[in-house]
Amino acid sequence: MSNASVTSDRDIAASGPYALAVDAMGGDSAPDIVLTGLDFAADRHPKARVLLIGDEKLLKPALAQHPKAARICEIRHAPASISMEMKPTAAIRVRGSSMRLAMESVASGEAHGVVSAGNSGAMLALAKIIVKAMPGISRPAMVAVEPSARGDVVMLDLGANIACDARNLVEFAIMGEAFAQAALGLPRPTIGLLNVGSEDLKGDERLRQAAERLRESVLSSQFHGFVEGHDITAGTTDVVVTDGFTGNVALKTGEGALKLAFALLKRVFKTNLLTRIGYLLVRPGLERMREWIDPRRYNGALFVGLNGIVVKSHGGADGEAFAAAIDVAMDAVTHKLNDRIRDRLEQLGMLEAGTASAAADKVTPEPVS
């Protein structure tokens, strides 16, 4: 079973293709934050080879300013780029865009994965059209890691699919389990299905059907059943499965609530001289706490279920956050995320799904924003 095998950075460097194709032109502050992110990446993944795709005239002098990044990157010229405001339907028609060429390098087998901080809608659309859904997966999904009281938790779908049926949710469970293995190193991650109550009868037919299928599958011993909103941050399960609408709202609501807590805390510490002294005494721990739940550390949502690794960085990411997105992609590549998913689909007899290409190729731009 290929599940257990891990490819080191060295293997990837030696095996011919590039580890990653990086869209140098995507994001609010491209290519600056991309290059700064690649400086960090060069330290963390010194053997990885990166195809840096974008405007050569811009990138050559810029890369010269980033000697660390330059050690792992090769520039490939892209005559066009996709702006953050462009509609997906227009963006997919731009030939020679840096984002498109990055996707094509994955489709051709030249690179294992793509990282871009560019236009989310365009990225999802191009990924579906060029990299394409894996056989057996009808709906690729956005997956990412979030903080919880018991360590990191994997949640999906975070916004790629607004409406989902039972089959989609089962696919998300399979992909989420594989991702938790690859990204968190958990041998047997537990899985929860997000609902409005934990009793078996809660929710709609779609949720009950998905729960039944998971209970009867090879994943049954890892399937915890229904979980609720508060279970996400409680870390009740390692993986939380839900539709893209609910997942997107839950992700942002959780981030918003943590932000509120910090805003209130700041007010408390600023009350008077004593509280300011109190702040100085707890500052180191507080900084660690803030870093631990820092959304930048959790940057990098993986568009899972495609014939390649596609990672979306937040458009407003800084260099450190972009490096975190590169880490997500490298984890998926080196731990052979897609092989794990394929093995599961085979065990579950889901490889022959006929709905795959039709549903997956349809351009439905509902990205995480």
Place this chain on the structure above:
Amino acid sequence: MSNASVTSDRDIAASGPYALAVDAMGGDSAPDIVLTGLDFAADRHPKARVLLIGDEKLLKPALAQHPKAARICEIRHAPASISMEMKPTAAIRVRGSSMRLAMESVASGEAHGVVSAGNSGAMLALAKIIVKAMPGISRPAMVAVEPSARGDVVMLDLGANIACDARNLVEFAIMGEAFAQAALGLPRPTIGLLNVGSEDLKGDERLRQAAERLRESVLSSQFHGFVEGHDITAGTTDVVVTDGFTGNVALKTGEGALKLAFALLKRVFKTNLLTRIGYLLVRPGLERMREWIDPRRYNGALFVGLNGIVVKSHGGADGEAFAAAIDVAMDAVTHKLNDRIRDRLEQLGMLEAGTASAAADKVTPEPVS
């Protein structure tokens, strides 16, 4: 316009009927916490008359122990009660239950509202069957107040309706606006529709239709458009409208994230002697912060859109939390919540909705749990 008029506690006391019927037998620790809650209520609403419904043999001696509560309460015997585990379909068939008699006192006009900490599913089902949906409202909803960085925010639906169409969402906006006026005293509350992005094209057809209808209605100047998960705790709008599935998950996810923040904070303060001293210096402010976001303070979800005020307290509520639920009901009664909703429905030409009774009377037990 009756919108502006407010009935004082004295008016209600003088007008004949009871302000509230309270289910003495509902909740994990009934009737103890109910009576403790009524002690607080007697201080806050001294002129209110309360019909306390439950087992007379139990309540007489218990009420004697609560002289404050005794001043505002009259006991009415109920030969039966509904357990927390009973299925709604079974619960609605129990004649003479305290919950049923409380609902009947509202239906007959004897009391303005009901408060119960009992079985949520049974409560929603009985409320729909006995108190019934208001003319013009096809789907009553659960509404409650939550903390945000800019003060309290109203959110609905919190779990009464798993699936909603555009008309339902418009009804929720109307009811949420009226509730924000009654509960928060805001003359012109702003309204946001929860979505996965704030751009007009985001979400599904249902959301875009609801947004269009609100933009063209008398509420247009108060309608902010789409909001996202993080806008709830940011307080971007006074009212957040969503379907019952998403609302329930968002509510619990937000609560869970705040709980996580406090758990992490506790660890920080317990690190060493200095951090413990730091804790002592900020403790007063920290206690106020904790109280402010305390879920007990926000206890009491109103089942809005019925011919009477129906408030659901958390089953595990203590006396203080139960008193908060009574406050929610008293605010709605004294500020004539239902008159405000009726006025709006009339202005919007929605009073003649034919779907009302059919959809509302259907027992779909999907309560907030």
